[in-house]
Amino acid sequence: MIEHLLEFIGRTHIVFLHFPIALIVVAAVVELCRAFAAKGDGYKPSGAGALMIIFALLGTVASVVTGLVHGFDGGQRVDLHRILGIASGVLMVATWFAMLSAMKEGAKNGTAFLVLLCVSTATIGAAGHFGGELTHGDGYLTKPLGRMVGIEPGVETEGEPRSDAETLGVSQQAVDVFNNAVLPILERSCVECHGAEEAEEDIRLDTIAFVLDRRVQTVRRGDPRNSEMVFRIELPHGDPDIMPPEEDGEPLTEGEIGVIRDWIESLGG
Numbered sequence: 001m002i003e004h005l006l007e008f009i010g011r012t013h014i015v016f017l018h019f020p021i022a023l024i025v026v027a028a029v030v031e032l033c034r035a036f037a038a039k040g041d042g043y044k045p046s047g048a049g050a051l052m053i054i055f056a057l058l059g060t061v062a063s064v065v066t067g068l069v070h071g072f073d074g075g076q077r078v079d080l081h082r083i084l085g086i087a088s089g090v091l092m093v094a095t096w097f098a099m100l101s102a103m104k105e106g107a108k109n110g111t112a113f114l115v116l117l118c119v120s121t122a123t124i125g126a127a128g129h130f131g132g133e134l135t136h137g138d139g140y141l142t143k144p145l146g147r148m149v150g151i152e153p154g155v156e157t158e159g160e161p162r163s164d165a166e167t168l169g170v171s172q173q174a175v176d177v178f179n180n181a182v183l184p185i186l187e188r189s190c191v192e193c194h195g196a197e198e199a200e201e202d203i204r205l206d207t208i209a210f211v212l213d214r215r216v217q218t219v220r221r222g223d224p225r226n227s228e229m230v231f232r233i234e235l236p237h238g239d240p241d242i243m244p245p246e247e248d249g250e251p252l253t254e255g256e257i258g259v260i261r262d263w264i265e266s267l268g269g
């Protein structure tokens with residue numbers, strides 16, 4: 001029971017983490033504008049700024065605690081995210097004290113406060129950035145821009161096997177279910193390694209044609225039990241063969257595995 005509770009608490013990380021990011025950015029913009037307008041002269045943090053900062057502080061503490069509960073399971077990217085997260089917590093506490101003294105003492109301490117506020121904002125931003133890369137994959141945000149200006153290889157579509165129902169010998173419904181329900185799961189958990197850019201084991205899972213490619217036999221139509229894909233995603237936690245590899249992503253949920261099983265089953269008839 002306790003481990004389920006801990007799992008729940010760990011997952012609330014995703015709820016808390018957005019608050020400090022937004023609050024601290026707004027607080028920093030507001031306070032910098034006010035300091036600029038006051039030309040440093042007699043600048044004191046505003047009540048609104050203080051309110052945002054206290055909630056940002058609480059949100060950061062909650063994010064750090066739930067983040068630590070959420071996971072220690074390895075990987076360099078997790079380490080970086082964790083270090084930046086903890087640093088954010090420490091910096092936010094320091095910012096809070098600097099703010100109190102600036103509110104009391106005024107201009108002289110105001111500069112120290114503003115500097116800390118900016119450093120905290122940058123650190124929280126960086127922690128959030130690496131956290132985002134952890135869950136969405138490297139360059140999730142910027143890749144489309146790279147493709148737009150041509151630095152990033154586009155997802156090739158020319159010369160790729162055709163993905164229409166007739167060519168594949170499946171029903172149109174099977175294609176639709178794949179695109180609407182199965183593909184989103186694969187895109188989130190598998191395509192980073194089994195896609196156009198990096199096809200581990202020559203397996204690509206980014207279109208239905210690749211998934212059903214008879215040469216690789218990742219999926220046996222109508223027979224989930226004997227499909228390598230199902231075998232790999234159903235392996236127990238900690239198995240070295242589990243997909244996605246343990247250090248690279250969360251195992252699929254039972255619901256997601258069910259969606260994939262049902263879809264493979266439906267290809268039989």
Ligand code: HEC
Nearest residue numbers: 189190192193200201218228229232233241243244245248
């Ligand atoms: C971090 C990269 C990575 C991710 C993410 C990933 N894989 Fe893999 N996959 C690999 C590597 C590397 C291998 C080859 C080593 C092995 O067989 O374990 C592999 C092998 C496989 C194989 C076995 C190929 C064979 O014929 O032996 C299957 C099936 C597979 N992956 C499916 C998946 C599925 C389904 C997902 C998503 C749920 C996924 N993979 C996510 C890297 C990845």
